[in-house]
Amino acid sequence: MKKLILSTLLAGSLAFAANAQEFNKWSLEANVGFNKPMAPFTAGFISPTLNLGHADLGVRYMFNEKFGAKLDYGFGSFQELKDTKAFDTKYFRLNLQGVANVGRIMNFESFSSKLGMLFHMGGGIGVVNPELNRFNDFNDKVYTMIFGLTPQIKLSEKVALVGDVSTVLNGRQTITFDGSSAILPSTMANPSTNNGFYGPNATWWTGTLGLNIYLGKQTQHADWFIAANNYATKEELATQINGIKDMLKDSDADGVPDYLDKEPNTPAGARVSPSGATLDSDGDGTPDHLDKCPFQPGAAASNGCPVEVSRDEVDYLRKAINDGYVNVYYAFDSAKPLGYSISSAQYISNFLKRNPGVTVEVKGYADELGEEDYNIKLSESRAKAVYDLIIASGVDASRVTYKGYGEDTSVDKSSADARQMARRASFVVK
Numbered sequence: 001m002k003k004l005i006l007s008t009l010l011a012g013s014l015a016f017a018a019n020a021q022e023f024n025k026w027s028l029e030a031n032v033g034f035n036k037p038m039a040p041f042t043a044g045f046i047s048p049t050l051n052l053g054h055a056d057l058g059v060r061y062m063f064n065e066k067f068g069a070k071l072d073y074g075f076g077s078f079q080e081l082k083d084t085k086a087f088d089t090k091y092f093r094l095n096l097q098g099v100a101n102v103g104r105i106m107n108f109e110s111f112s113s114k115l116g117m118l119f120h121m122g123g124g125i126g127v128v129n130p131e132l133n134r135f136n137d138f139n140d141k142v143y144t145m146i147f148g149l150t151p152q153i154k155l156s157e158k159v160a161l162v163g164d165v166s167t168v169l170n171g172r173q174t175i176t177f178d179g180s181s182a183i184l185p186s187t188m189a190n191p192s193t194n195n196g197f198y199g200p201n202a203t204w205w206t207g208t209l210g211l212n213i214y215l216g217k218q219t220q221h222a223d224w225f226i227a228a229n230n231y232a233t234k235e236e237l238a239t240q241i242n243g244i245k246d247m248l249k250d251s252d253a254d255g256v257p258d259y260l261d262k263e264p265n266t267p268a269g270a271r272v273s274p275s276g277a278t279l280d281s282d283g284d285g286t287p288d289h290l291d292k293c294p295f296q297p298g299a300a301a302s303n304g305c306p307v308e309v310s311r312d313e314v315d316y317l318r319k320a321i322n323d324g325y326v327n328v329y330y331a332f333d334s335a336k337p338l339g340y341s342i343s344s345a346q347y348i349s350n351f352l353k354r355n356p357g358v359t360v361e362v363k364g365y366a367d368e369l370g371e372e373d374y375n376i377k378l379s380e381s382r383a384k385a386v387y388d389l390i391i392a393s394g395v396d397a398s399r400v401t402y403k404g405y406g407e408d409t410s411v412d413k414s415s416a417d418a419r420q421m422a423r424r425a426s427f428v429v430k
Helices: 002-020 234-247 311-322 339-354 372-392 416-422
Strands: 026-039 051-062 067-079 088-101 115-130 140-154 159-171 202-215 360-366 400-407 424-429
Touching: 026 067, 026 159, 051 088, 051 202, 067 202, 088 140, 115 159, 140 202, 311 339, 311 424, 339 360, 339 372, 360 372, 372 400, 372 424
Parallel strands: 360 400
Antiparallel strands: 026 051, 026 202, 051 067, 067 088, 088 115, 115 140, 140 159, 159 202, 360 424
């Protein structure tokens, strides 16, 4: 048991030590790559699927291993597909975004310690500035919403190679990406460019490659920090083990460490519960280690064992009961035992408990007044009432039976005192 407790506490201490360590939280990001404006366009203007002409720079802060935020600035230009109508549109955007470290959330470390993934999403402002066609040199101010995924490959503790695919939505854009047409409100719609004015009415995406540069004095950045891979120092480990050993001391040598022991001064050799308390299995007041009959209630004077009743005593009591010296009496026409005689039922109960090998029949009687059939039923009710008292005292029902025998004709029915003696329940020990 001690080994199990020691292992559990030690594992918990190591996990706490690992989580207590710090990691770097800041990083710089630089990426270059492709862009693709999707809509809106004037008829006849087409952009290439991969237009080399985008870059972005950013700074990121991680609140913990899984979540952070970043501010980034992206810029570039959109141009035409070869042999199509020419356009050249510059743009930039500035966005504040939330970041989720998908690699830590989804436990990428279970299959690789070098691969990661970030998800980012946020909003900001931007400008679309065509340099050709009708709206050349027009600065179209927009708001932007952006979301994307950033796969990562860890090159070292300070550098990671990253790719990124992001979708950007421009809101309230007023001209097409080619700079040839205006986007008007629906109330002034131009059929050739009926893209509306309000809401995110322009869409484009970027695909880039770049580097994350991690800043800070700690060994790892939050992107790659895995608590389970960190361990306590030898000094920390020694301190923790000594503390655990102190907790596992067992002053009374009962097998239960002091910090769990509700009875730290248990006598030597005593049987104890999981909480260290001395056991008294039969509840007789004598603890098991002193009880010679730990599973049978008994007096302390007999070392916790039940007192044996001699055969002569059993025979004497049996004779007294069977000869009618123990009776329960009733009032006229009543099945409720008279109070002064209820002790007889208790006497029978104690006799049965002390002599587990015997059984008893309760015999009910009535006087000769009244109809015979009625008296049969009354006598049985009287026997049943005593039977219920004995069973309620804790005697097993299989050891007691009852029966009504009707009128007792052995007494003088003209005598009131004799009739009272007839209204009774007697007992037969078997």
